[in-house]
Amino acid sequence: MNDIFISYAHVDNESLTEGQKGWISQFHRTLEIRLRQLMGENPKIWRDMKLSGTDIFDEKILNEFGNTRLMISVVSPRYVNSEWCNRELNEFHQSLENSGGIRVGEKARIIKVVKTPVDGDDSGGSAHSIFNSLLGFEFFEVDSETGRVREYNEEFGHEAKRNYLERVYDLAHEITGILKEMDGGSGKPADSPATQTGRVVYLADVTSDLKPERDRIRRELLERGHTVLPDRPLPLDADEA
Incomplete structure (x- = not known):
């Protein structure tokens, strides 16, 4: 069983400096090391190493989705506009829905890593309907x-x-918790706040200049065993609440 599949657009792994590793390759390596430190064992992370702009979608990837626990989607303008990336995302999402659901407790098995922000939500194929x-x-x-x-x-x-x-450390901490929950590490349902040893804390959203401080507070709360909300985007329409 694979732990994580990294879905990405090939252009996001092109280094700006000749001879340097691309962003995706470096991200893969750093995340793998940090997960190994937190989990105490080697995580099984895979991605399409042959990916290029002219490749035809590899059906072998689809066959592996049933044996993969989490997907990390590295979001960028190219990713949301790529037919290939949209298909990977949708096929994995469908695979989860057919085998128990997209969430483990309150955590999603598709993790959105935003490398480059994407303007608006009226483009990018079907990716936005999942990412939102x-x-x-x-x-x-x-x-x-x-x-x-x-x-x-x-x-x-x-x-x-x-x-x-x-x-990366924040992401690794989140992934470690999800994988432990999937392994039944807690022995209790994850969707009930009362089963948690810490408190449930609502941490309000902030403007972009305060995000580093908010991230630091969130990190400390999680490390102390507290549950931090919101854990998903809040609905903009009352009918969606």
């Missing part, structure tokens, strides 16, 4: 004065590297 119901791990920040997007990347200096590693 998921909270994501944002690997970028927006300059409050200029509106410029700065991606977290180990190549972009000390601060960007620190932010990148902190976000």
Whole structure:
């Protein structure tokens, strides 16, 4: 059984510096190491290593989805507009619905990692209909004065590297909890707050300039065993609540 499949667009693994590993390759490596540290064993993470812009969709990938516990979708403008990536996402989503559901307790088995923000929700095929119901791990920040997007990347200096590693650690912590729950580690239903040893804390959303501080608080709460809400996007329409 595979633990994680990483779904991504090939252009997001192209390095800006010749000879350097691409963003996806570095992300895969760093996440694998951190999960090994948290889990005490080697996680089984896979992705399509042959992926290129001219490849035909590989049916072998679909056959593996039934033996894969989680999917990480690395979101970018190219990802949501890629027919291939949309198909991967939808096929895995359908596989989950056919085999017990997309959620483990209150956690989704599809994890949204936002490498580059995507404007609006009127493009990107069917990916948005799935992503809109998921909270994501944002690997970028927006300059409050200029509106410029700065991606977290180990190549972009000390601060960007620190932010990148902190976000990978947050993601690894989340994944470890989901995998333990799937293994029956708690012995109790995950969807009942009363079964948790900590408190249930509602952590309000903030503007982009305060997100690092909010992330730090959320990280500390989770490490202390508390449940942090919301754990999914809040409905904008009262009828959806």
